[in-house]
Amino acid sequence: xxxxxFWSWNGExxxxxxxxxxxxxxxxxxxxxxxxxxxxxxxEYLGDEWFDLVNSCAxxxxxxxxxxxxxxxxxxxxxxxxxxxxxHPEFRQKAMLLxxxxxxxxxxxxxxxxxxxDGAVCTNLGSGKQVIRFSIVEQGKDGFYNxxxxxxxxxxxxxxxxxxxxxxxxAKKCGDRLGKSIKGIFTDEPHRGxxxxxxxxYRDDGAFCVPYTQKLFDxxxxxxxxxxxxxxxxxxxxxxxxxxxxxxWHYIELLQQLFIENFAIPCKTWxxxxxxxxxxxxxxxxxxxxQTAMSGSMMRYYEYMTSPGV
Numbered sequence: 453x454x455x456x457x458f459w460s461w462n463g464e465x466x467x468x469x470x471x472x473x474x475x476x477x478x479x480x481x482x483x484x485x486x487x488x489x490x491x492x493x494x495x496e497y498l499g500d501e502w503f504d505l506v507n508s509c510a511x512x513x514x515x516x517x518x519x520x521x522x523x524x525x526x527x528x529x530x531x532x533x534x535x536x537x538x539x540h541p542e543f544r545q546k547a548m549l550l551x552x553x554x555x556x557x558x559x560x561x562x563x564x565x566x567x568x569x570d571g572a573v574c575t576n577l578g579s580g581k582q583v584i585r586f587s588i589v590e591q592g593k594d595g596f597y598n599x600x601x602x603x604x605x606x607x608x609x610x611x612x613x614x615x616x617x618x619x620x621x622x623a624k625k626c627g628d629r630l631g632k633s634i635k636g637i638f639t640d641e642p643h644r645g646x647x648x649x650x651x652x653x654y655r656d657d658g659a660f661c662v663p664y665t666q667k668l669f670d671x672x673x674x675x676x677x678x679x680x681x682x683x684x685x686x687x688x689x690x691x692x693x694x695x696x697x698x699x700x701w702h703y704i705e706l707l708q709q710l711f712i713e714n715f716a717i718p719c720k721t722w723x724x725x726x727x728x729x730x731x732x733x734x735x736x737x738x739x740x741x742x743q744t745a746m747s748g749s750m751m752r753y754y755e756y757m758t759s760p761g762v
Contacts, residue, residue, distance in 0.1 A: 506634075529642050549660055648661070
């Protein structure tokens with residue numbers, strides 16, 4: 453039950469130095485470590501040398517009575533495999549953008565409405581003097597994602613690409629160490645995109661965005677029985693001054709279900725099949741508001757971890 457720290461792997465990794473540091477952690481009384489790719493890594497992430505070092509450290513740790521644990525990403529948040537997944541446009545995180553009195557025809561427009569706006573209050577929907585447009589946009593690219601974006605964690609195909617490019621490589625390269633000298637894997641800060649919050653969008657208009665996935669509208673109608681496109685103003689505004697809208701709750705609930713079904717469960721299933729403990733944490737547990745904005749209900753997600761952590 454001793455502490456097992458994140459062990460930052462950055463710079464050019466050297467086997468002798470890594471083994472020396474394991475001795476230091478043992479002397480400090482640590483119970484093990486998580487081999488964690490961090491900013492500044494010069495050794496190729498998920499390259500042959502990477503796996504040789506992972507195996508050497510796992511074997512040495514086992515010989516001196518410490519636990520070796522994996523970390524499933526190059527930095528964080530988990531899911532993009534250091535950009536291997538999100539270099540494919542179909543797997544990148546998308547959002548639905550609100551534009552007020554937009555110029556031009558726009559691209560990937562979902563719906564437009566006329567109305568009158570007074571702050572957050574929307575009246576005369578369908579007959580007002582202003583125009584509100586809803587369109588699909590991509591998260592901005594950033595160096596933290598190695599020049600790409602985060603992934604659409606509500607897209608099962610994106611998650612499968614992540615598991616194939618990361619987890620399956622560990623299964624192939626580490627062999628029967630999984631579940632033995634390698635105890636488990638840490639997943640770090642996955643999320644399903646920000647609701648009306650520019651955090652992580654890397655766009656100037658991020659605060660006018662809500663998460664989107666390709667099957668969003670079909671899944672919404674199948675699960676709740678009506679067309680979300682016709683009710684989009686209620687996601688962003690108080691229509692006719694009504695502060696409460698069932699559409700808002702249904703939408704957040706759909707995001708929760710899709711995030712769990714298409715990311716949480718596949719990751720847990722893979723770890724179970726390979727005798728690995730799945731631990732980690734989801735982005736922004738801090739408050740109920742922060743949870744709602746980025747990931748939904750933490751406790752509903754943590755059902756699908758072997759040992760949840762915060």
